[in-house]
Amino acid sequence: MMKAVLLTIGDELLAGVTVNTNAAWLGAELTARGITVARIEVIGDDPEAICQALRRARAEAAVVILCGGLGPTHDDRTREALAGCLNRPLRLQPELLAQIEAYFRQRGRSMPERNRVQALVPEGFVPLPNPVGTAPGLWLQDEAGVLVVLPGVPHELQTLMRDVVLPRLEQLPGRPVVWQQTLVTAGIGESDLQQRLNGVEALLDDAVRLAYLPDPYGVRLRLTVQAPSDEQARQRMEKLVQFIQERIGSALVGRDAETLEVVVGQLLRRLNATVAVAESCTGGHLADCLTNVSGASAYFRGSVVAYDNTVKIDVLGVEPEVLAREGAVSEAVAVQMARGVRERLGAHFALSTTGIAGPTGGTPDKPVGTVWIGLADAHTAFARRYYLPGERRRFKQRATAAALDLLRRHLLQKAASTPALSA
Amino acid sequence: MMKAVLLTIGDELLAGVTVNTNAAWLGAELTARGITVARIEVIGDDPEAICQALRRARAEAAVVILCGGLGPTHDDRTREALAGCLNRPLRLQPELLAQIEAYFRQRGRSMPERNRVQALVPEGFVPLPNPVGTAPGLWLQDEAGVLVVLPGVPHELQTLMRDVVLPRLEQLPGRPVVWQQTLVTAGIGESDLQQRLNGVEALLDDAVRLAYLPDPYGVRLRLTVQAPSDEQARQRMEKLVQFIQERIGSALVGRDAETLEVVVGQLLRRLNATVAVAESCTGGHLADCLTNVSGASAYFRGSVVAYDNTVKIDVLGVEPEVLAREGAVSEAVAVQMARGVRERLGAHFALSTTGIAGPTGGTPDKPVGTVWIGLADAHTAFARRYYLPGERRRFKQRATAAALDLLRRHLLQKAASTPALSA
Numbered sequence: 001m002m003k004a005v006l007l008t009i010g011d012e013l014l015a016g017v018t019v020n021t022n023a024a025w026l027g028a029e030l031t032a033r034g035i036t037v038a039r040i041e042v043i044g045d046d047p048e049a050i051c052q053a054l055r056r057a058r059a060e061a062a063v064v065i066l067c068g069g070l071g072p073t074h075d076d077r078t079r080e081a082l083a084g085c086l087n088r089p090l091r092l093q094p095e096l097l098a099q100i101e102a103y104f105r106q107r108g109r110s111m112p113e114r115n116r117v118q119a120l121v122p123e124g125f126v127p128l129p130n131p132v133g134t135a136p137g138l139w140l141q142d143e144a145g146v147l148v149v150l151p152g153v154p155h156e157l158q159t160l161m162r163d164v165v166l167p168r169l170e171q172l173p174g175r176p177v178v179w180q181q182t183l184v185t186a187g188i189g190e191s192d193l194q195q196r197l198n199g200v201e202a203l204l205d206d207a208v209r210l211a212y213l214p215d216p217y218g219v220r221l222r223l224t225v226q227a228p229s230d231e232q233a234r235q236r237m238e239k240l241v242q243f244i245q246e247r248i249g250s251a252l253v254g255r256d257a258e259t260l261e262v263v264v265g266q267l268l269r270r271l272n273a274t275v276a277v278a279e280s281c282t283g284g285h286l287a288d289c290l291t292n293v294s295g296a297s298a299y300f301r302g303s304v305v306a307y308d309n310t311v312k313i314d315v316l317g318v319e320p321e322v323l324a325r326e327g328a329v330s331e332a333v334a335v336q337m338a339r340g341v342r343e344r345l346g347a348h349f350a351l352s353t354t355g356i357a358g359p360t361g362g363t364p365d366k367p368v369g370t371v372w373i374g375l376a377d378a379h380t381a382f383a384r385r386y387y388l389p390g391e392r393r394r395f396k397q398r399a400t401a402a403a404l405d406l407l408r409r410h411l412l413q414k415a416a417s418t419p420a421l422s423a
Numbered sequence: 424m425m426k427a428v429l430l431t432i433g434d435e436l437l438a439g440v441t442v443n444t445n446a447a448w449l450g451a452e453l454t455a456r457g458i459t460v461a462r463i464e465v466i467g468d469d470p471e472a473i474c475q476a477l478r479r480a481r482a483e484a485a486v487v488i489l490c491g492g493l494g495p496t497h498d499d500r501t502r503e504a505l506a507g508c509l510n511r512p513l514r515l516q517p518e519l520l521a522q523i524e525a526y527f528r529q530r531g532r533s534m535p536e537r538n539r540v541q542a543l544v545p546e547g548f549v550p551l552p553n554p555v556g557t558a559p560g561l562w563l564q565d566e567a568g569v570l571v572v573l574p575g576v577p578h579e580l581q582t583l584m585r586d587v588v589l590p591r592l593e594q595l596p597g598r599p600v601v602w603q604q605t606l607v608t609a610g611i612g613e614s615d616l617q618q619r620l621n622g623v624e625a626l627l628d629d630a631v632r633l634a635y636l637p638d639p640y641g642v643r644l645r646l647t648v649q650a651p652s653d654e655q656a657r658q659r660m661e662k663l664v665q666f667i668q669e670r671i672g673s674a675l676v677g678r679d680a681e682t683l684e685v686v687v688g689q690l691l692r693r694l695n696a697t698v699a700v701a702e703s704c705t706g707g708h709l710a711d712c713l714t715n716v717s718g719a720s721a722y723f724r725g726s727v728v729a730y731d732n733t734v735k736i737d738v739l740g741v742e743p744e745v746l747a748r749e750g751a752v753s754e755a756v757a758v759q760m761a762r763g764v765r766e767r768l769g770a771h772f773a774l775s776t777t778g779i780a781g782p783t784g785g786t787p788d789k790p791v792g793t794v795w796i797g798l799a800d801a802h803t804a805f806a807r808r809y810y811l812p813g814e815r816r817r818f819k820q821r822a823t824a825a826a827l828d829l830l831r832r833h834l835l836q837k838a839a840s841t842p843a844l845s846a
Binding site for chain 1: 435451453463709723733
């Protein structure tokens with residue numbers, strides 16, 4: 001077993017100003033590569049505390065990853081702590097300085113004088129240039145093991161890990177084979193999922209693990225298999241995936257990065273079809289999700305966020321009498337919104353959402369959390385009622401997932417029956 | 424200064440399956456009460472590791488909070504670790520057992536035999552009954568200080584802290600008075616902000632702290648003041664806020680929960696005015712942000728996400744010749760989109776976004792990250808060019824913030840000159 005300890009530096013983590021997402025991200029990436037995180041420590045921007053934690057960690061684990069405190073301000077003490085603690089004086093690296101200066105120049109600015117400290121490297125460390133920021137990473141490999149130092153800004157940390165650090169760690173000898181896979185599900189809660197997977201325990205042990213990861217968009221299942229060889233790992237993983245597939249059927253959306261919006265995009269491309277959406281209660285979040293997929297312009301025509309009822313009437317063609325009679329949160333309005341946006345924006349398929357996000361606006365008949373989701377294509381238009389209670393943002397996310405899942409299941413049927421479509 | 428160390432237990436935290444939100448929540452609650460979190464440790468479900476961490480923590484801090492590992496399964500080892508480590512044998516507490524049995528009975532079930540272990544309490548600890556779950560908290564106060572043990576399920580931990588633990592901690596003598604405030608800024612990067620606040624160091628010391636919290640929407644400034652009395656805390660906080668206000672002027676959006684979308688909403692209400700948006704590259708994210716504010720329907724009319732150029736022409740009235748000549752990402756198209764959506768949706772103010780989110784679609788003239796943001800009202804229509812490079816989602820967030828900030832500054836001028844508006 002190869003062990004790692006993570007040291008995350010920053011007063012803002014201790015004071016609860018920032019949630020330590022870096023530790024979770026690093027933990028998942030290392031675990032996926034057979035490196036077991038044995039301990040995580042959060043320490044303030046204090047050289048003495050950093051030094052103590054660093055000594056403890058290096059005595060304990062072959063891999064130590066330390067992040068945060070590499071910024072240019074006087075609060076950032078990591079560089080100085082490393083130099084003092086490991087007795088490795090800081091040296092200015094002219095090449096690194098040139099890269100930092102270039103980073104500013106590309107953005108039309110000159111480098112502030114204080115960023116100069118970011119070109120200081122403790123003796124013996126290899127600097128890892130940062131393409132998306134000014135704080136370089138640092139790598140040391142000595143008799144105590146590997147010490148990696150990374151900036152604390154999440155997207156900088158992730159870029160450096162992916163591009164430079166993980167490939168280097170994968171070269172280290174002695175890691176077990178680890179296979180990991182995430183199964184994305186939709187339209188089924190955590191307890192129902194557990195009930196459907198009853199009996200899966202017989203396939204699990206210390207080397208084959210299953211974790212339920214619920215979020216507002218659905219529950220993901222994380223499968224982790226450790227084995228002496230790739231072949232054995234492949235076999236155990238396959239057995240587990242097959243068991244789950246048989247039990248959950250069409251609630252399985254895809255694997256790993258195949259989220260609802262990605263799979264909906266794949267199906268639309270396969271059908272050579274387009275989609276448009278009309279949103280009331282989701283307020284733009286459904287369009288936002290769809291356009292998070294690079295290349296969405298190939299199949300996503302657009303959205304009308306009809307927050308005001310006059311916009312539902314003027315732009316989407318909802319009938320004023322229907323609005324008045326049934327109310328905005330109704331089956332009839334959801335259907336007319338979907339039909340209207342489909343015609344107006346010239347798409348093959350259309351979705352609509354209308355509901356009560358809260359915290360105000362609920363009634364006994366239509367409590368906060370009620371939402372109608374409509375779907376229209378050339379042949380049909382219908383709406384389904386859902387009840388998705390929860391805080392405002394969570395409601396928008398759950399309603400968005402329900403809409404995407406409704407379309408996904410509809411497209412799956414179309415894809416099974418039709419080779420191509422015309423509007 | 425009263426110091427605390429947090430110990431959070433759980434293999435799922437180490438493997439990155441769960442983000443450690445408990446630590447952040449506890450950190451914020453303790454900091455707000457003058458208890459400084461000096462260190463946080465995450466440890467697996469392993470009695471020996473728990474014991475080591477516990478000894479280290481108690482030697483270091485007057486308050487130690489340990490959470491997780493109090494469940495009824497054999498993976499939960501915290502109770503046994505406490506008993507062994509502190510040499511305090513576990514005793515069954517009949518009253519606690521009766522409470523746990525009652526918890527199940529109220530839910531129409533009988534207590535599973537394995538939950539019996541949750542009524543075991545190490546000698547000398549005070550059990551803290553849990554109204555929302557079966558794992559009780561534990562409290563020990565001895566010569567080493569206070570040791571609090573809590574279940575790891577977030578809403579159980581939070582309920583026990585609020586109802587029982589924080590009131591007890593507030594009784595401890597020697598806590599300083601703490602005032603906290605967050606200032607929200609927009610349209611200014613972290614380094615520029617630091618440059619503008621040059622000299623603020625003279626106002627800061629161990630008891631008056633300033634933290635920069637950058638996210639894609641802008642930089643927030645967290646101000647924390649510790650003082651022997653409320654009056655002294657108020658004075659020092661006021662001095663700091665005044666200094667910052669003078670230096671950053673209109674880049675200051677608001678305090679605490681007054682984010683860009685909240686302040687834009689306040690200004691629109693004050694002007695008795697409405698807004699509509701036309702989005703291309705932000706793909707719905709701008710509308711999503713605006714509708715995250717409860718009550719947004721009072722001033723937000725809606726959005727047209729015109730992802731496809733034909734939607735820009737058909738729904739927003741952008742001229743095909745202008746689109747062909749200038750390209751979708753251009754000043755002229757941004758202006759026509761804003762004008763079009765303002766008229767079409769009948770709003771006083773309108774925003775538009777058109778840009779290149781990437782990763783593909785950039786040109787030397789218009790690289791990925793280029794965005795034009797348009798603004799229209801009854802008197803004017805204009806657009807500004809921004810360069811906001813970054814990963815796709817981050818780009819959408821930054822462009823959304825830039826659009827909201829453009830509108831905020833425009834509304835501030837209107838609010839200063841006009842008492843009320845008509846479309």
